[in-house]
Amino acid sequence: MLHIHKVSEMTGVTVRTLRHYDQIGLLQSTSKTEGGHRLYSNGDLKKLQQIQFMKKIGFRLNEIKNMLNSSDWDWSDSLRNQLSYIKQEQENLNKMESALRELIHGMAIEDENNEIAIQKVMQLNNNNKELQQKYRKSLFKEREWKLWEKVPNMTSDNADSLEWIALIGQLKRYVHTDPSSPKVQNIIRRMEEKRLEAFDGEKEFIDKLWVMRMSEAESEKLGLYPIDQDVLQFMNSAYEIFIKKRAEAHSE
Amino acid sequence: MLHIHKVSEMTGVTVRTLRHYDQIGLLQSTSKTEGGHRLYSNGDLKKLQQIQFMKKIGFRLNEIKNMLNSSDWDWSDSLRNQLSYIKQEQENLNKMESALRELIHGMAIEDENNEIAIQKVMQLNNNNKELQQKYRKSLFKEREWKLWEKVPNMTSDNADSLEWIALIGQLKRYVHTDPSSPKVQNIIRRMEEKRLEAFDGEKEFIDKLWVMRMSEAESEKLGLYPIDQDVLQFMNSAYEIFIKKRAEAHSE
DNA sequence: TATACAAAATGACATTACGTCAGTTTCAAG
DNA sequence: CTTGAAACTGACGTAATGTCATTTTGTATA
Numbered sequence: 001m002l003h004i005h006k007v008s009e010m011t012g013v014t015v016r017t018l019r020h021y022d023q024i025g026l027l028q029s030t031s032k033t034e035g036g037h038r039l040y041s042n043g044d045l046k047k048l049q050q051i052q053f054m055k056k057i058g059f060r061l062n063e064i065k066n067m068l069n070s071s072d073w074d075w076s077d078s079l080r081n082q083l084s085y086i087k088q089e090q091e092n093l094n095k096m097e098s099a100l101r102e103l104i105h106g107m108a109i110e111d112e113n114n115e116i117a118i119q120k121v122m123q124l125n126n127n128n129k130e131l132q133q134k135y136r137k138s139l140f141k142e143r144e145w146k147l148w149e150k151v152p153n154m155t156s157d158n159a160d161s162l163e164w165i166a167l168i169g170q171l172k173r174y175v176h177t178d179p180s181s182p183k184v185q186n187i188i189r190r191m192e193e194k195r196l197e198a199f200d201g202e203k204e205f206i207d208k209l210w211v212m213r214m215s216e217a218e219s220e221k222l223g224l225y226p227i228d229q230d231v232l233q234f235m236n237s238a239y240e241i242f243i244k245k246r247a248e249a250h251s252e
Numbered sequence: 253m254l255h256i257h258k259v260s261e262m263t264g265v266t267v268r269t270l271r272h273y274d275q276i277g278l279l280q281s282t283s284k285t286e287g288g289h290r291l292y293s294n295g296d297l298k299k300l301q302q303i304q305f306m307k308k309i310g311f312r313l314n315e316i317k318n319m320l321n322s323s324d325w326d327w328s329d330s331l332r333n334q335l336s337y338i339k340q341e342q343e344n345l346n347k348m349e350s351a352l353r354e355l356i357h358g359m360a361i362e363d364e365n366n367e368i369a370i371q372k373v374m375q376l377n378n379n380n381k382e383l384q385q386k387y388r389k390s391l392f393k394e395r396e397w398k399l400w401e402k403v404p405n406m407t408s409d410n411a412d413s414l415e416w417i418a419l420i421g422q423l424k425r426y427v428h429t430d431p432s433s434p435k436v437q438n439i440i441r442r443m444e445e446k447r448l449e450a451f452d453g454e455k456e457f458i459d460k461l462w463v464m465r466m467s468e469a470e471s472e473k474l475g476l477y478p479i480d481q482d483v484l485q486f487m488n489s490a491y492e493i494f495i496k497k498r499a500e501a502h503s504e
Numbered sequence: 505t506a507t508a509c510a511a512a513a514t515g516a517c518a519t520t521a522c523g524t525c526a527g528t529t530t531c532a533a534g
Numbered sequence: 535c536t537t538g539a540a541a542c543t544g545a546c547g548t549a550a551t552g553t554c555a556t557t558t559t560g561t562a563t564a
Binding site for chain 1: 511514
């Protein structure tokens, strides 16, 4: 069990940052002293290492949080991913090196008209961004895959799960109608009710469904949702209307 | 002459970012159309490339601005620097690769007790930060060097410059006294007067002196000021007192 | 056991480098 | 001379910390 300063020292992550990660629930120390001092375990260190990598390839903290929290997470898988990423990065740097050399030499000779070389160098930076995107995508996909693997299981032995599937199916039918219509709002209300009463293995599924709803914007960029984009978007706006209406009802 | 969208396309820097750089005076397009559309020149592209690199190694935008604006700036020098940086980065990645391999293998065998390996991997990240620091430092130093190269020149043919040197010398003598004392404040006042009446080549020097004053905090971290740290710090606090007093005098 | 002092905590506000959006103006092409 | 794409200018928003002020906790020593 390590106290916060020690962890900071070992990993180079500032104390402030660790506390922030705790606050947003990204990395909560396994235990605390009576007085509330954070005590980090070995597993916490692993998680932190994960976080560092995911940050490096451009994930936002809340995205990282979602992915790490979703129980199924394999640290050794991730390490292999990291290794492969590094190798790609190496290649990229090699390209960068020759591009720079070219530019330097070109300058000596012509000193102008090297726009093309400049472009080359700068676009290699983008290359890097693309690389990050690629790895983000692959991490995402891996996770999605594991998620949907569970669905058939659920459907087979549980009436509740069947209703979920049904609800999504219904929603699908109304995709091109008004999301504030009573029919749609009823479906949403039912979904919200079910969400609240959910438990156990199913809870996990439903939470994920909700997480997906939340990160819809991001996922659109990646274009990899198993639920059709439009259904998700529709569900999203319908849900927002639902929440708003309920809030209004409450305040009266 | 390229319009903003084209530049964005070529370099992967967003349009918003380019406008931002213009706004803060970091990269103003060489020319504009009558209607105010930005037109970027070849030189602007070079500057942008510079900016990208300096950002990569961790400079803040306003630091970059200061360094690029200070007339003496050699693009080919910088390219060589970039090349050398890249090579170091490659080495770093190699280390990272073997550290990761070690970790992956270690996991298969013992599955615990790999704290040391984790630490290794994470500290390689810091290695990267250190590398950046190192290159920041070297860029800084190069610039400082060019700056102080000018001082003898100045002193030789200009009474004003001599007074500057003298003022700094005087300040040095009072370093361990009260910065709000009349003696010190008089020196500061004289400096401020001279700063305001400065012009031409000298102006450049004085501006730089002031820039240094401003970025004292940052430079302390780097620990590379040609003017002794304590003198600068002293000058800084004395100047702040001076400004405050003047403001009070005004408001009465 | 009391005391003192480093290190931890919490909370609030600041900062950097953009993104996003809204409303307006400019430009090039037909 | 119009018209649509692309540029412009604000103004406000955001993410991931940094910074600072104040309070608590843990431990080493008297």
